[in-house]
Amino acid sequence: xxxxxxxxxxxxxxxxxxxxxxxxxxxxxxxxxxxxxxxxxxxxxxxxxxxxxxxxxxxxxxxxxxxxxxxxxxxxxxxxxxxxxxxxxxxxxxxxxxxxxxxxxxxxxxxxxxxxxxxxxxxxxxxxxxxxxxxxxxxxxxxxxxxxxxxxxxxxxxxxxxxxxxxxxxxxxxxxxxxxxxxxxxxxxxxxxxxxxxxxxxxxxxxxxxxxxxxxxxxxxxxxxxxxxxxxxxxxxxxxxxxxxxxxxxxxxxxxxxxxxxxxxxxxxxxxxxxxxxxxxxxxxxxxxxxxxxxxxxxxxxxxxxxxxxxxxxxxxxxxxxxxxxxxxxxxxxxxxxxxxxxxxxxxxxxxxxxxxxxxxxxxxxxxxxxxxxxxxxxxxxxxxxxxxxxxxxxxxxxxxxxxxxxxxxxxxxxxxxxxxxxxxxxxxxxxxxxxxxxxxxxxxxxxxxxxxxxxxxxxxxxxxxxxxxxxxxxxxxxxxxxxxxxxxxxxxxxxxxxxxxxxxxxxxxxxxxxxxxxxxxxxxxxxxxxxxxxxxxxxxxxxxxxxxxxxxxxxxxxxxxxxxxxxxxxxxxxxxxxxxxxxxxxxxxxxxxxxxxxxxxxxxxxxxxxxxxxxxxxxxxxxxxxxxxxxxxxxxxxxxxxxxxxxxxxxxxxxxxxxxxxxxxxxxxxxxxxxxxxxxxxxxxxxxxxxxxxxxxxxxxxxxxxxxxxxxxxxxxxxxxxxxxxxxxxxxxxxxxxxxxxxxxxxxxxxxxxxxxxxxxxxxxxxxxxxxxxxxxxxxxxxxxxxxxxxxxxxxxxxxxxxxxxxxxxxxxxxxxxxxxxxxxxxxxxxxxxxxxxxxxxxxxxxxxxxxxxxxxxxxxxxxxxxxxxxxxxxxxxxxxxxxx
RNA sequence: GGGCGCAUAGCUCAGCGGUAGAGCGCUGCUCUUACAAAGCAGAUGUCACAGGUUCAAAUCCUGUUGUGCCCACCA
Numbered sequence: 001x002x003x004x005x006x007x008x009x010x011x012x013x014x015x016x017x018x019x020x021x022x023x024x025x026x027x028x029x030x031x032x033x034x035x036x037x038x039x040x041x042x043x044x045x046x047x048x049x050x051x052x053x054x055x056x057x058x059x060x061x062x063x064x065x066x067x068x069x070x071x072x073x074x075x076x077x078x079x080x081x082x083x084x085x086x087x088x089x090x091x092x093x094x095x096x097x098x099x100x101x102x103x104x105x106x107x108x109x110x111x112x113x114x115x116x117x118x119x120x121x122x123x124x125x126x127x128x129x130x131x132x133x134x135x136x137x138x139x140x141x142x143x144x145x146x147x148x149x150x151x152x153x154x155x156x157x158x159x160x161x162x163x164x165x166x167x168x169x170x171x172x173x174x175x176x177x178x179x180x181x182x183x184x185x186x187x188x189x190x191x192x193x194x195x196x197x198x199x200x201x202x203x204x205x206x207x208x209x210x211x212x213x214x215x216x217x218x219x220x221x222x223x224x225x226x227x228x229x230x231x232x233x234x235x236x237x238x239x240x241x242x243x244x245x246x247x248x249x250x251x252x253x254x255x256x257x258x259x260x261x262x263x264x265x266x267x268x269x270x271x272x273x274x275x276x277x278x279x280x281x282x283x284x285x286x287x288x289x290x291x292x293x294x295x296x297x298x299x300x301x302x303x304x305x306x307x308x309x310x311x312x313x314x315x316x317x318x319x320x321x322x323x324x325x326x327x328x329x330x331x332x333x334x335x336x337x338x339x340x341x342x343x344x345x346x347x348x349x350x351x352x353x354x355x356x357x358x359x360x361x362x363x364x365x366x367x368x369x370x371x372x373x374x375x376x377x378x379x380x381x382x383x384x385x386x387x388x389x390x391x392x393x394x395x396x397x398x399x400x401x402x403x404x405x406x407x408x409x410x411x412x413x414x415x416x417x418x419x420x421x422x423x424x425x426x427x428x429x430x431x432x433x434x435x436x437x438x439x440x441x442x443x444x445x446x447x448x449x450x451x452x453x454x455x456x457x458x459x460x461x462x463x464x465x466x467x468x469x470x471x472x473x474x475x476x477x478x479x480x481x482x483x484x485x486x487x488x489x490x491x492x493x494x495x496x497x498x499x500x501x502x503x504x505x506x507x508x509x510x511x512x513x514x515x516x517x518x519x520x521x522x523x524x525x526x527x528x529x530x531x532x533x534x535x536x537x538x539x540x541x542x543x544x545x546x547x548x549x550x551x552x553x554x555x556x557x558x559x560x561x562x563x564x565x566x567x568x569x570x571x572x573x574x575x576x577x578x579x580x581x582x583x584x585x586x587x588x589x590x591x592x593x594x595x596x597x598x599x600x601x602x603x604x605x606x607x608x609x610x611x612x613x614x615x616x617x618x619x620x621x622x623x624x625x626x627x628x629x630x631x632x633x634x635x636x637x638x639x640x641x642x643x644x645x646x647x648x649x650x651x652x653x654x655x656x657x658x659x660x661x662x663x664x665x666x667x668x669x670x671x672x673x674x675x676x677x678x679x680x681x682x683x684x685x686x687x688x689x690x691x692x693x694x695x696x697x698x699x700x701x702x703x704x705x706x707x708x709x710x711x712x713x714x715x716x717x718x719x720x721x722x723x724x725x726x727x728x729x730x731x732x733x734x735x736x737x738x739x740x741x742x743x744x745x746x747x748x749x750x751x752x753x754x755x756x757x758x759x760x761x762x763x764x765x766x767x768x769x770x771x772x773x774x775x776x777x778x779x780x781x782x783x784x785x786x787x788x789x790x791x792x793x794x795x796x797x798x799x800x801x802x803x804x805x806x807x808x809x810x811x812x813x814x815x816x817x818x819x820x821x822x823x824x825x826x827x828x829x830x831x832x833x834x835x836x837x838x839x840x841x842x843x844x845x846x847x848x849x850x851x852x853x854x855x856x857x858x859x860x861x862x863x864x865x866x867x868x869x870x871x872x873x874x875x876x877x878x879x880x881x882x883x884x885x886x
Numbered sequence: 887g888g889g890c891g892c893a894u895a896g897c898u899c900a901g902c903g904g905u906a907g908a909g910c911g912c913u914g915c916u917c918u919u920a921c922a923a924a925g926c927a928g929a930u931g932u933c934a935c936a937g938g939u940u941c942a943a944a945u946c947c948u949g950u951u952g953u954g955c956c957c958a959c960c961a
Binding site for chain 2: 028032216223237238241252290293301302303304362363376412415416419503504537539540541573575578579581583585588593594596600603604607649656657664749752757760761837844847849850851852853854858861
C-alpha cells in the first residue's frame with residue numbers, strides 16, 4: 001500500500017512552483033491518497049478561522065443554519081448529502097466575498113433521546129422511575145456528551161465548513177431562554193392555551209404526540225357487528241374496536257335514515273353493562289357504511305368526541321395510560337387487545353354477534369417513535385393556536401418573500417399550512433424544555449418567563465410536562481443567533497438565506513420555523529429560500545433502512561475513497577427535490593475523478609504551468625489556448641447559473657465534463673507537442689494551463705474541498721483556496737478558436753475510428769500525408785500527427801486510403817496492414833447510412849407543409865445534412881472504386 | 887377517498903417540440919513520455935401502452951396500465 005505523504009500539503013507551501021518546474025511534481029505520488037491529505041487540511045482550516053463569521057464585518061451576510069441532527073444518532077448518508085450541499089453553498093458564498101456563516105448544532109430530540117436512554121436503563125434492569133426525574137435527566141445529559149461528539153467528528157471528516165464558535169444545542173441555556181420567552185408571549189397573546197381534547201396517545205412512550213407524529217399503516221382488523229338494545233328496540237353497529245364499547249355513551253345514525261328514525265331520541269340497552277345509552281341523529285354518519293349505525297365513544301375516538309360535543313354526551317374513559325381497561329367488572333385489568341377478543345367472545349356467548357366477524361383492512365395510527373398503536377385519549381394538554389400563525393406562514397410563501405425550491409413542493413406546503421389543526425405541544429416526558437407554567441393551590445395558572453421568579457408559597461407547582469421537541473427547533477433560525485436579545489449576530493445574520501432540508505420534514509420543522517420566525521421577528525422571514533432535497537437511496541433506488549440491510553455508514557466510504565469522492569457523488573445525484581440513489585460503484589467513479597484532477601495537475605506542474613504574471617496577449621496564444629480559455633469562461637457562467645438555481649447535479653456534471661474531457665483530455669493532449677517543443681509557445685501555454693487549472697480548481701472547491709485545496713496551494717503557492725476569490729467571467733470568448741478546435745477534434749475522431757476499424761493497434765505508427773490546404777488546421781498538424789500516431793510520408797509513400805474530413809484530407813499508407821475486405825464492408829456500411837440520410841433529408845425538403853411552417857434554422861440544418869450526405873456518397877463511392885479488386 | 891409525481895440503453899438518471907444523452911456496467915485493442923483509479927474504439931433504446939394535436943412528438947393533450955410519495959377523523 002502506498003502511504004506516501006504529500007509534503008507540500010502537510011507543510012506550509014513555501015516553495016514557489018516557479019522556482020523549478022520539475023521539482024514540485026516529483027513529490028506528488030502518482031495516485032491521490034485522500035486519507036493522507038484530508039485530516040490535516042481540515043484542522044488547518046479550523047485553526048486559521050476560515051469558517052468563523054463576524055457580525056462586525058462590512059461584507060454582506062450569507063447565512064445557513066444546519067438542520068440540527070438528533071443527538072441520538074450518528075450521521076447517515078442523508079446528512080452527508082445535505083451537508084455537502086450546504087457546505088458547497090457556503091464555501092462558494094465565502095469565496096464570493098460574503099460573510100458566510102454556516103451555523104452548526106444539534107437537537108435534543110426529546111422523545112427519541114429519552115427512549116434511547118430508557119432502553120439503556122432497561123438493559124440494566126432499571127426504569128426511569130427508579131432514578132427519579134432529576135437523576136434521569138442527568139443521565140441523558142451524560143449520554144448527550146458521549147454520543148454528541150460522534151456527530152461532530154463526522155462533520156469534520158466530511159469537511160463541513162461550519163463556524164464551531166457558534167455551535168448550539170437546543171437545550172442550551174440561551175435557547176431555553178428563547179423557548180420560555182416565546183412561550184410566554186404566545187400565552188399572553190392567547191396563541192397558547194390549555195384544553196382537554198382527544199389526543200394521540202402512545203401507551204408505550206406514555207405521552208401525547210402530535211398529529212404528524214402518528215404514522216398510518218394499513219392494518220388487518222376485523223369488523224364485527226354487534227346488536228345493541230333489547231326487544232323491539234334494537235339496532236346493529238359495526239366496529240373494529242369492540243373494547244371501546246364499554247365507554248359508549250350513545251349510538252349515532254344519520255338523521256335521514258328511515259331505518260332508525262323510530263329509535264332516535266330513545267335510549268337502548270348497552271350490552272355487557274347495565275347502562276342504557278341514547279340514540280342520536282348526526283350527519284357525520286354515513287348511512288351506506290356498515291349498518292348505518294355507529295357506536296359513540298367520546299373518550300376514545302376523535303370523531304365520537306366531536307359527536308359527543310354536538311349532542312352534549314358524557315365521556316367515559318375506560319382505559320388507563322397503558323391501554324389497560326379500568327372499568328369495574330370482568331374486563332378490568334385486561335390490555336386493550338386482550339379486552340377486544342374477550343369482549344367479542346362474551347358478546348358471542350350472549351348471541352349479540354349478528355354477523356360473523358370479517359377481515360377488514362383499515363388505516364391505523366402508530367407512534368412514529370416506537371410503532372405502538374396509538375390510542376386516542378381524552379386528555380388535558382397545552383396547545384398552540386395555529387390559525388393566525390399558519391396564515392402568516394402561508395402568506396410569506398404566497399407573496400414570494402420565501403421561495404420554495406423546487407417550486408411544486410410549495411403545493412404540499414400550502415396544503416398543510418392552510419389546513420393545519422392546533423398543535424399539541426405538551427409531552428409527558430422528562431427530557432426536554434419544561435413548560436414554564438405554575439399552578440396554584442386552586443389550580444390557577446401563572447406563566448413565567450425566563451427573567452421572572454416562579455411563584456413561591458404553599459401549593460404552587462410547576463407543570464411536569466415538557467414541550468414537543470419541534471417547539472424548540474422551530475425557533476432555531478433565530479434562537480441560535482441570540483434571540484430574544486437583540487444581538488449583533490441576530491442583526492447581521494437574520495433572515496437566513498437558504499434552508500436546506502428534506503421534504504419529509506416540511507411539516508414537522510419548516511412550517512413551524514416559518515410560524516415562529518415570522519411571529520418572533522415581527523414578520524421577518526426565517527429564511528429566503530427553502531431548498532428541499534430528496535432522500536438518499538441505495539443504488540437500486542431502494543430506501544435505506546436497517547431491515548433491508550442496505551444502510552451505509554458514510555464514514556466507511558470516506559475512509560476508503562475519501563470525503564471528496566462521497567461529496568462529489570452526492571452532489572452529482574442531487575437533482576432538485578428528487579431522491580438520490582447512491583452506490584459504491586459511483587463513489588469509486590468520483591474517487592477516480594479526484595485522482596484524475598490530481599494527475600492532471602501533476603502533468604501541468606511538470607510542464608511548468610504557472611499562475612505568475614499576467615496572461616499573455618491572445619495574439620500570442622495558439623488557437624488551442626484561446627479555445628480552452630473561451631470554454632473556461634463559458635463554464636464559469638454555466639456553473640454560476642446552476643448554483644443560483646440549486647442545480648447541483650447539473651453543475652457537478654458540467655464541471656466533471658469540462659475538467660475531464662476538455663481540459664484534462666483534449667487540451668492536455670493537444671498541447672503536449674507545444675510543451676515538448678519548448679520556447680515561447682510553451683511558456684504561453686504553461687501560463688494558460690496554469691490559469692485554467694487555477695480557475696477550475698476554484699470552481700470545484702466547494703464540492704471537493706480537499707483535493708482542490710491540496711493542488712491549488714501547490715499550484716499557486718498561495719495560502720488557501722478556501723479564502724480565494726470565486727472565479728469571474730473575464731469576458732474572453734473566441735468563437736473562431738472554438739470552431740477550429742472542434743474541427744481538429746472531428747478530424748482526430750474520424751481518423752481514430754478509421755484506424756480502429758482497420759484493426760490497427762493504438763500505438764502502431766502509420767505513414768501519412770495531411771492535406772490541410774484551405775483549412776485552419778495547418779497549425780495543428782504536429783499535434784494531430786502525435787495524437788494519431790502518424791509518421792511523415794517517406795519517398796515510398798503510397799496512399800491506400802484517404803479520408804476527407806472537414807475540408808482536409810488525411811491520406812494513409814496502410815500497405816501491408818490493411819484488410820481489403822473489411823475496408824470494403826466498412827465503406828459499404830457508410831454508404832448505406834449516407835444514402836438513408838439523403839433520402840430522409842430529401843423527403844423532408846420535398847414536404848411543402850414542412851417548408852411552409854418550419855423555422856428557417858431547422859430547414860437550413862436539413863439542407864446542410866443533405867449536402868453532407870451527398871458529399872459523403874461521392875467520397876465513399878470514389879474510395880470504393882479505388883480499392884484494389886479482391 | 888383525495889392530491890402530487892414517475893415510467894427513456896443492463897443499472898441509476900438527464901433531456902421535455904426539431905436527426906436519442908450521461909455516469910456506471912458490457913465488448914475489443916493498448917502500459918501512446920500525468921493518470922490502467924488510464925487511453926482509444928465499439929455494441930445496446932418500437933423513449934410503458936392506445937388514441938389525439940402538429941409539417942414535426944420521448945417532449946403537448948386525453949385515456950389505459952404499472953409504480954412511488956403525501957394528505958384524510960372510512961365507524
